[in-house]
Amino acid sequence: MVDADQTFVIVGGGLAGAKAAETLRSEGFTGRVILICDERDHPYERPPLSKGYLLGKEERDSVFVHEPAWYAQNDIELHLGQTVDAIDRAAKTVRFGEDGTVVRYDKLLLATGAEPRRLDIPGTDLAGVHHLRRLSHAERLKHVLAALGRDNGHIVIAGGGWIGLEVAAAAREYGAEVTVVEPSPTPLHGVLGPELGALFAELHREHGVRFHFGARLTEIVGQDGMVLAARTDDGEEHPAHDVLAAIGAAPRTALAEAAGLEIADRAYGGGVRVDERLRTSDPDIFAAGDVASFPHALFDTRVRVEHWANALNGGPAAARAMLGQDVTYDRVPYFFSDQYDLGMEYSGWAPPGTYDQVVIRGDAGKREFIAFWMKGNRVLAGMNVNVWDVTDPIQRLIRTKAEVDTEALADPHVPLDTLGG
Numbered sequence: 485m486v487d488a489d490q491t492f493v494i495v496g497g498g499l500a501g502a503k504a505a506e507t508l509r510s511e512g513f514t515g516r517v518i519l520i521c522d523e524r525d526h527p528y529e530r531p532p533l534s535k536g537y538l539l540g541k542e543e544r545d546s547v548f549v550h551e552p553a554w555y556a557q558n559d560i561e562l563h564l565g566q567t568v569d570a571i572d573r574a575a576k577t578v579r580f581g582e583d584g585t586v587v588r589y590d591k592l593l594l595a596t597g598a599e600p601r602r603l604d605i606p607g608t609d610l611a612g613v614h615h616l617r618r619l620s621h622a623e624r625l626k627h628v629l630a631a632l633g634r635d636n637g638h639i640v641i642a643g644g645g646w647i648g649l650e651v652a653a654a655a656r657e658y659g660a661e662v663t664v665v666e667p668s669p670t671p672l673h674g675v676l677g678p679e680l681g682a683l684f685a686e687l688h689r690e691h692g693v694r695f696h697f698g699a700r701l702t703e704i705v706g707q708d709g710m711v712l713a714a715r716t717d718d719g720e721e722h723p724a725h726d727v728l729a730a731i732g733a734a735p736r737t738a739l740a741e742a743a744g745l746e747i748a749d750r751a752y753g754g755g756v757r758v759d760e761r762l763r764t765s766d767p768d769i770f771a772a773g774d775v776a777s778f779p780h781a782l783f784d785t786r787v788r789v790e791h792w793a794n795a796l797n798g799g800p801a802a803a804r805a806m807l808g809q810d811v812t813y814d815r816v817p818y819f820f821s822d823q824y825d826l827g828m829e830y831s832g833w834a835p836p837g838t839y840d841q842v843v844i845r846g847d848a849g850k851r852e853f854i855a856f857w858m859k860g861n862r863v864l865a866g867m868n869v870n871v872w873d874v875t876d877p878i879q880r881l882i883r884t885k886a887e888v889d890t891e892a893l894a895d896p897h898v899p900l901d902t903l904g905g
């Protein structure tokens with residue numbers, strides 16, 4: 485039983501932190517809930533920043549997790565624009581803000597998320613070099629893309645991952661010229677592997693995106709503070725007015741590290757090491773969302789999942805664990821993306837090296853299909869492209885680890901929910 489005079493502190497006001505605060509209240513916690521975030525905006529969701537909001541199709545107000553008034557109504561003490569810079573585990577306190585305010589916690593949640601990786605090359609200080617993580621970045625990029633579209637300008641995007649490709653799609657919709665530079669032989673190589681990566685390359689080429697695979701940026705060339713071109717390690721020079729660095733994100737672990745909490749091995753994506761209850765190496769400190777590395781029983785490995793659904797579900801799971809409830813966090817990883825008229829959802833975990841074949845069900849040419857990543861006859865992951873309402877049966881196949889006949893799996897006439905026993 486948790487006492488009403490307890491204080492639970494949440495560091496990080498992204499989706500995981502905001503949802504954890506909501507869950508503490510919906511589960512009946514009547515103690516103090518303190519939510520501290522270094523951003524000035526109320527907690528918001530990031531997926532629209534590279535899609536509807538970037539395209540000007542979604543309003544700014546639509547991205548927030550809760551209305552601003554919700555926090556006071558639910559007695560959440562919200563401190564925006566304040567950085568937590570120290571945790572004292574012995575005293576059970578955190579320190580935050582310019583005046584070094586110290587608060588005591590009974591339980592602490594680290595929901596500090598991730599930050600964009602920076603290009604470590606000459607020229608990144610030029611005005612036309614961008615990153616995309618925050619609402620303010622998206623606001624700026626939206627204006628940049630609109631101006632490039634008007635003036636027939638050119639953006640070079642370093643990185644053919646989800647964010648790079650979504651911005652490429654948005655840039656083309658604005659009418660900008662786009663070159664994506666990616667060291668792998670296909671976009672999305674590290675998540676989908678070469679088979680499905682090629683399909684995304686084709687989609688973008690049809691929309692006028694140029695790819696430069698097998699290369700990295702080595703320099704951003706500028707004049708008078710403005711970007712002129714981007715150079716790659718094979719000696720090519722791509723004309724550019726702007727450059728987006730979309731080369732992935734790193735978990736924000738500095739605070740946890742300084743506090744002596746265990747950090748997961750880089751081979752597992754780094755992050756704050758937690759158990760299946762999302763508890764760190766300190767039993768009173770929990771971590772959730774992009775920053776947390778948790779053991780996933782289904783895949784028999786430790787994973788750090790940088791996706792919306794993991795923040796949406798992980799924040800609440802951590803909140804329940806903080807309340808002493810019996811929690812095992814074992815959701816099937818899930819994410820989605822929209823690019824042009826292609827919408828997709830992916831469930832599971834099957835990076836290259838973990839699967840031995842990809843089974844396609846439906847018409848990949850028409851981009852209406854489900855792809856299954858298989859290990860033997862078991863489904864590790866499934867991605868539905870422009871096919872909807874199939875997440876439950878796909879996740880059931882992954883979760884049950886059932887043996888599936890691959891011919892039946894490939895046949896759209898065999899209902900998915902009849903497969904795998």
Ligand SMILES: Cc1cc2nc3c(=O)[nH]c(=O)nc-3n(C[C@H](O)[C@H](O)[C@H](O)COP(=O)(O)OP(=O)(O)OC[C@H]3O[C@@H](n4cnc5c(N)ncnc54)[C@H](O)[C@@H]3O)c2cc1C
Pocket residue numbers: 495496497498499500501520521522523529530531532533534566567568569595596597598616617618647736739772773774775789790791792793795818819820821822
């Ligand atoms: C542009 C973009 C598009 C995306 N699109 C998709 C998508 O289509 N589908 C999908 O599944 N996922 C998508 N994602 C990923 C998804 O948004 C993240 O997985 C999710 O935001 C993680 O939430 P979080 O709460 O763990 O971390 P975050 O959202 O990163 O929030 C953490 C917060 O904590 C703050 N913070 C960190 N350290 C401190 C500190 N010491 N003191 C105070 N505050 C601190 C940070 O500034 C931040 O505000 C996208 C991400 C981006 C950036």
